[in-house]
Amino acid sequence: MFAHIADFLSRSPPDPVRLPLTGSHWPVLIILTTYMVLIKIVGPLFMRNRKPYDLIGVIKAYNIMQIIYNTVFLVFSVYFMLGPGNFNFKCITNLPLDHEYKNWERWLCYSYFFNKMLDLVETGFFVLRKKYRQISFLHVFHHVYMVYICFLYLYYFGYGGNGLFLVTLNVVVHIMMYTYYYQSSLSQNSQGDLWWKKYITIVQLAQFGIILCHSLYVLRQADCPASYLSATWGSLISVVFIILFGNFYVRAYILPRKKVPRRAH
Known part of the structure; x- marks a missing residue:
């Protein structure tokens, strides 16, 4: 496996088209470092003596934008995979560079990467509203990981292929999530009062389960030219997220229920 990693990291980007922020590691690393400094140091200091x-x-507008953005992406991505892209879901590979629909594939993947950048804004809202409990390790790790792994995929593996299929699953989760955020913003009740909140986590766990099974299936096919490292990493990180989100689900929805005292008869 280490030989695969070394070979992967030493090779040149397979696609000569470098869309904004995908030509080098530095812009993305600077953005993520700035994000961490702002939400962990600068933001809390700025808000210390402020209400x-x-x-x-602003949050309502942001949620509506995210719902529309992710829905449009989902429609175009499904259409592309089933239509012009003609994906073979048993072994999904990138379209050739000279394919007539290659630019479709490039911009679809890039639009997902760009949206992961937009997701960072959400943490800024938490800081400005002093909702520090929502800036959990899982929240920050997930946002930082998604931005950088998307960059690594585009830089080292190219646009499209197996990655496009996997992120399309993630978009379904985000449509649910931002719909929930918007609905909760319309109510005077707290977010926890919305009965279907826990089902977002269940769908997230199902998503990672599908990604794990699909990645393992790809790895079992010796004649599949899809990236070995991509499938390996997909399976490993799925296990990590299943553990993290599973732990969150247990602590948020199962343990509190057990602590509720029984009524006296």
Whole structure:
């Protein structure tokens, strides 16, 4: 496996088309470092002696934008995979560079990467509203990981292929998530009062289960030219996220239920 990693990291990008922020590691690393400094140091210091900002209007607009953005991506991605891309889901490979629909594949993948950048804004809202409990390790790790892994995939593996199929599953989760955020912003109740909140985590766990099974299936096919490292990493990180999100689900929805005292008869 280490030989595969060394070979993978030493090779040149397979696609000569370098869309914004995908030509080098440095822009993405600077953005993520700035993000961490702002949410962990600068933001809390700025808000120390200030009251939480009322951002309900901005948050509503942001959630609506995310719902529309992710829905449009989902429609175009499914259409592309079943239509012009003609994906073989048993072994999904990138389209050739001279394929007539290669630019479709490039911009679809890039639009997902760009959206992961937009997702970072959400943490800024938490800081400005002093919702520090929501800036958990899982929240920060997930946002940072998604931005950088998308960059690594585009830089080292190219646009499309197996990665496009996997992120399309993730978009379904995000449509649910931002719909939930928007619905909760319309109510005076807390987010925890919305009965279907826990099902977002269940869908996330199902998503990682599908990714794990599909990645393992790809690895079992010796004649599949899809990236060995991509499938290996997909399976490993799926296990990590299943553990993290599974732990969150247990602590948020199972343990509190057990602590509720039984009524006296």
